[in-house]
Amino acid sequence: MKRLLVASILALFASAAAAENVKVGALYPLSGNAASAGAQTKAAIELAVEIINGQHPDVKGMPGTGLPGLNGGKIEVTFADHQGNPSTGQSQALRLIQQDKVTALIGAYQSSVTFASTAVAERYGIPFVVGDSVAANITGRGFKYVFRVTPVATDFAYNYLDFLKDVAATGQPVKNLAIVYENTDYGTSIADTLRKVIKERGFELTADIPYNANTTDVSSQVLQLKDKKPDAVIFVSYTADTILYMRTLKQLDYRPPVVIGDDSGFSDPAFIKNVGTISQGAVNRSAWDIGKPGSVTAKINELFKAKTGFDLDDTSGRNMQAMFVLADAINRAGSGKSDAIRDALKVTDLKPDQLMMGYKGVKFDDTGQNTLAATYLIQLQGDQYVAVWPARSATAKLQIPYKGW
Amino acid sequence: MRWLGIVIGAAFLLYPWLVTDDFYARTGADVLLAAIGASAWNILGGYAGQISVGHAMFFGIGAYLPLLAYSHMGLPPVAGVPLAIVISLGFAIVVGLPTFRLHGHYFSMATIAVAELVRIVIGNWDFVGAATGLMGPAVSRTWLDLSFRSPIPYYYLFLAVLAGLLLLTWHLQRSRMGYYWRAIRAGERPARSLGVRVARYKLYALLLSAAFTSLAGSLYSLMVGFIDPESGFGILRSVEMIIIAALGGAGTLFGPLLGAVLLIPLQTVTNSLFGGGGSGLTYIIYGGIIVVLARFEPGGLLDLWRRASQWWSRRRETVTVRHAA
Known part of the structure; x- marks a missing residue:
C-alpha cells in the first residue's frame, strides 16, 4: 500500500x-x-x-x-x-x-x-x-x-467524371449518363452537384430518377433506365435500396455498361454479403484503401x-x-x-x-x-473491392463493361 | 410563500453572475428556452386539455422565418419574427378547425400527422434549404443581428419573454377564458351544455399557444444560428415540450418552468458526465425518470408539492385542534 x-x-x-x-x-x-x-x-x-x-x-x-x-x-x-x-x-x-x-x-x-x-x-x-x-x-x-x-460532394462529382473520361479513352463510349438517387438530404444534395458538374464537363444527362429509399419495388425506375439506355448509371442510395436495385437489374436482365455507387449503400458490408455475386464490376468510391x-x-x-x-x-x-x-x-x-x-x-x-x-x-x-x-474509386471484383482508379494507386485492372452476374 | 417567490425571482435574475463560465450561462439560456416552449404548449395542452403532439410545426415556422429573412433578403434575422408569428397563426387556424373535431388520442394523432407532413415538405423544398437547412449570420454585422459571443444576452432576452408569457398566462387563468378552458378540459360535452363555446375557446387557446411556440422557435434560431428540418420540425421537439410540461405539472402556471429547470440540466449533466464514454447512459437515466414519473406522479411535480403542503397543513390543523381540545 x-x-x-x-x-x-x-x-x-x-x-x-x-x-x-x-x-x-x-x-x-x-x-x-x-x-x-x-x-x-x-x-x-x-x-x-x-x-x-x-x-x-x-x-x-x-x-x-x-x-x-x-x-x-x-x-x-x-x-x-x-x-x-x-x-x-x-x-x-x-x-x-x-x-x-x-x-x-x-x-x-x-x-x-x-x-x-x-x-x-x-x-x-x-x-x-x-x-x-x-x-x-x-x-x-x-x-x-x-x-x-x-x-466534399463537388470533389466526388469531379472524380466520377474524370474517371468516366478515362473510361471513354479506353474505347468504351461514355456520353449519356443517368443518376438515380434517394430523395432526401443525402441523395438530393449529391444529385444537385452531379447535375451541375455533368453539364459543365459536357456530358449528357439522359435520366434523372429520384426515388424513396423505403420503397419495396424499383422496377419502374429500372425499366425507365432500360428504356433510356445510358452509358453509365450513378446510384446515390442507402443499403436496403441498393440491394433492391441490384436484384431488380438482374430480374429485368438489364446491365448498364458502367455502374457507379456513391459510397453509403455500396460500402455497407451487407451489400457484398447479399448481392455481391450479382453486382460484379460495380464501382464505388472510398478514400480509404487497406493497401498491400x-x-x-x-x-x-x-x-x-x-x-x-x-x-x-x-x-x-x-x-x-x-x-x-x-x-x-x-x-x-x-x-x-x-x-x-x-x-x-x-x-x-x-x-x-x-x-x-x-x-x-x-x-x-x-x-x-x-x-x-x-477519393479512390474501387471496383467489386469477386468478394471484395479493389482499387482501380486513379491508375497510380490502382491495385487491380478495371473491368468494363459491368458484368453483373 | 412570498419570500420564496422573491428568492427564486432574484436567483433567475442573478444566475448568469453566479456562475463561473459561459457553459453554465448557456445551460441557463437553454432552460429558459425550454420553459418558454413548454409554457406555450401548456396553454393548449395543459389548461385547455388538448394534447397536441404537433407543436414542432409552430416551433419550426418560428425558427425558419428569421433565417429565411437573413439568407434570402440579407435582413437581420429578428425581422422574420413577426412574420413567423403571423404564419403560425394562419397555420393554427387551418390546422385547428378540422382537427378540433377530433377528441383525445385522435386529436393528438392528427397533430402528429400534420407536423410530420410539414417536416417532409420542408425537407424537400429548396427555397427553405431543403434537408440541409439554413444558417444565420455567423459573425454579427450589426447589433441587430443579435449574434452574441456570450450566452448572457440571450439569457436575459429569454427571461424577459418567459416573464411576459407567464404574466399573460397568469392573467388568463384568472379570467373567464381560463375557467372556460378548464371546463373544456374537464369534459367538452358538459362544458358545451353549460353554454361554453367550445370550438371558439379551443381555437383561442391554440392561437395563443402557437404564437408563443413560434416565438420560442425564433429565439432558438437566433441563438443557435442554424436550423434544419429535424431540429425545427422533428417530432422530438414536440415531445420535449410535452415531457417538460408534464414533469413539472401541466395546466399549472409554473409547472413547465419547474420541469425545464429540472430536466434540461439533468440532460446536460448526464450527457457531460457520461456522454463522452459513448455508452448511451444519458438516455437510460433520462428515460428512467420519465417512466417513474408517469407511473407514480402523472400530475407532475407541482401536484406532488401541492399534496405535500396540503398534508402538512392538515397535520398542523389536527395538531392545533388537538391543542385546542
Missing part, C-alpha cells in the same frame, strides 16, 4: 515535470441514430492519438508522430456526445472550451452539428478541424478557424481491427486523417495555444505519402477547404 502511494506520488511529479500536454476536444454523435458511426470514429481517433503519442512505433510516416515539437508533451483528447443535435453540439463545444480548456476541436459527423458548433469555435477563436462533414457551405462563411480535410500487407495503412487497419473487431471504414478513416492533420499542426506550432495551432494549420502542406487516406495532399485554401482532397 505504502509503495503504491509513493509510486503514485512519484508518477504525479513526473507528469508535472513533463512538458505541457495539448488538449483537444472531439465532438461526435455517441448516442442517437448515428451512434454506431460515432463509436467507430471515436475508436479511430483514439488510435490516431495513440500513434501520435508514440505508442505504436511500428506505424511510421504519419505526420506529427512522437510530437517532437512539443518537447515531450502529449495530445489528450476529450470526447463529448452531441447526440446529433445542433444545439447540444454548441453547448458541448462550449463545455469543452470553457471547462476542459481544450485549445482545438475536431468533429462532428452530421453537417448540421458541424454548422452550429463551428460557429461557437469561431467566436471563441478555437481552431476546428472538420473530418468528415461534406455539406458545401461549412467552409466559405468567412471563418478563420475552420479547416476541412475531407473531400505490410504497408502503413495495412498496419493501421490491423491495430484498428484489434481494438474494435472491424476493418477501418471510409468515414472513420477520414476523421482519423483529420486528427493526424491537427497533430501535425500542433507539432509545428510547438505549443497548445489556439492561435499558434491555427497559424500552423493555415500553412499545412502534406504530401500523399504522409497521408493514410487517398487524398492528393492536404493544403487549405482561404476558406479552410483542403484543395487536394480526392
Whole structure:
C-alpha cells in the first residue's frame, strides 16, 4: 500500500515535470441514430492519438508522430456526445472550451452539428478541424478557424467524371449518363452537384430518377433506365435500396455498361454479403484503401481491427486523417495555444505519402477547404473491392463493361 | 410563500453572475428556452386539455422565418419574427378547425400527422434549404443581428419573454377564458351544455399557444444560428415540450418552468458526465425518470408539492385542534 502511494506520488511529479500536454476536444454523435458511426470514429481517433503519442512505433510516416515539437508533451483528447443535435453540439463545444480548456476541436459527423458548433469555435477563436462533414457551405462563411480535410460532394462529382473520361479513352463510349438517387438530404444534395458538374464537363444527362429509399419495388425506375439506355448509371442510395436495385437489374436482365455507387449503400458490408455475386464490376468510391500487407495503412487497419473487431471504414478513416492533420499542426506550432495551432494549420502542406487516406495532399485554401482532397474509386471484383482508379494507386485492372452476374 | 417567490425571482435574475463560465450561462439560456416552449404548449395542452403532439410545426415556422429573412433578403434575422408569428397563426387556424373535431388520442394523432407532413415538405423544398437547412449570420454585422459571443444576452432576452408569457398566462387563468378552458378540459360535452363555446375557446387557446411556440422557435434560431428540418420540425421537439410540461405539472402556471429547470440540466449533466464514454447512459437515466414519473406522479411535480403542503397543513390543523381540545 505504502509503495503504491509513493509510486503514485512519484508518477504525479513526473507528469508535472513533463512538458505541457495539448488538449483537444472531439465532438461526435455517441448516442442517437448515428451512434454506431460515432463509436467507430471515436475508436479511430483514439488510435490516431495513440500513434501520435508514440505508442505504436511500428506505424511510421504519419505526420506529427512522437510530437517532437512539443518537447515531450502529449495530445489528450476529450470526447463529448452531441447526440446529433445542433444545439447540444454548441453547448458541448462550449463545455469543452470553457471547462476542459481544450485549445482545438475536431468533429462532428452530421453537417448540421458541424454548422452550429463551428460557429461557437469561431467566436471563441478555437481552431476546428472538420473530418468528415461534406455539406458545401461549412467552409466559405468567412471563418478563420475552420479547416476541412475531407473531400466534399463537388470533389466526388469531379472524380466520377474524370474517371468516366478515362473510361471513354479506353474505347468504351461514355456520353449519356443517368443518376438515380434517394430523395432526401443525402441523395438530393449529391444529385444537385452531379447535375451541375455533368453539364459543365459536357456530358449528357439522359435520366434523372429520384426515388424513396423505403420503397419495396424499383422496377419502374429500372425499366425507365432500360428504356433510356445510358452509358453509365450513378446510384446515390442507402443499403436496403441498393440491394433492391441490384436484384431488380438482374430480374429485368438489364446491365448498364458502367455502374457507379456513391459510397453509403455500396460500402455497407451487407451489400457484398447479399448481392455481391450479382453486382460484379460495380464501382464505388472510398478514400480509404487497406493497401498491400505490410504497408502503413495495412498496419493501421490491423491495430484498428484489434481494438474494435472491424476493418477501418471510409468515414472513420477520414476523421482519423483529420486528427493526424491537427497533430501535425500542433507539432509545428510547438505549443497548445489556439492561435499558434491555427497559424500552423493555415500553412499545412502534406504530401500523399504522409497521408493514410487517398487524398492528393492536404493544403487549405482561404476558406479552410483542403484543395487536394480526392477519393479512390474501387471496383467489386469477386468478394471484395479493389482499387482501380486513379491508375497510380490502382491495385487491380478495371473491368468494363459491368458484368453483373 | 412570498419570500420564496422573491428568492427564486432574484436567483433567475442573478444566475448568469453566479456562475463561473459561459457553459453554465448557456445551460441557463437553454432552460429558459425550454420553459418558454413548454409554457406555450401548456396553454393548449395543459389548461385547455388538448394534447397536441404537433407543436414542432409552430416551433419550426418560428425558427425558419428569421433565417429565411437573413439568407434570402440579407435582413437581420429578428425581422422574420413577426412574420413567423403571423404564419403560425394562419397555420393554427387551418390546422385547428378540422382537427378540433377530433377528441383525445385522435386529436393528438392528427397533430402528429400534420407536423410530420410539414417536416417532409420542408425537407424537400429548396427555397427553405431543403434537408440541409439554413444558417444565420455567423459573425454579427450589426447589433441587430443579435449574434452574441456570450450566452448572457440571450439569457436575459429569454427571461424577459418567459416573464411576459407567464404574466399573460397568469392573467388568463384568472379570467373567464381560463375557467372556460378548464371546463373544456374537464369534459367538452358538459362544458358545451353549460353554454361554453367550445370550438371558439379551443381555437383561442391554440392561437395563443402557437404564437408563443413560434416565438420560442425564433429565439432558438437566433441563438443557435442554424436550423434544419429535424431540429425545427422533428417530432422530438414536440415531445420535449410535452415531457417538460408534464414533469413539472401541466395546466399549472409554473409547472413547465419547474420541469425545464429540472430536466434540461439533468440532460446536460448526464450527457457531460457520461456522454463522452459513448455508452448511451444519458438516455437510460433520462428515460428512467420519465417512466417513474408517469407511473407514480402523472400530475407532475407541482401536484406532488401541492399534496405535500396540503398534508402538512392538515397535520398542523389536527395538531392545533388537538391543542385546542
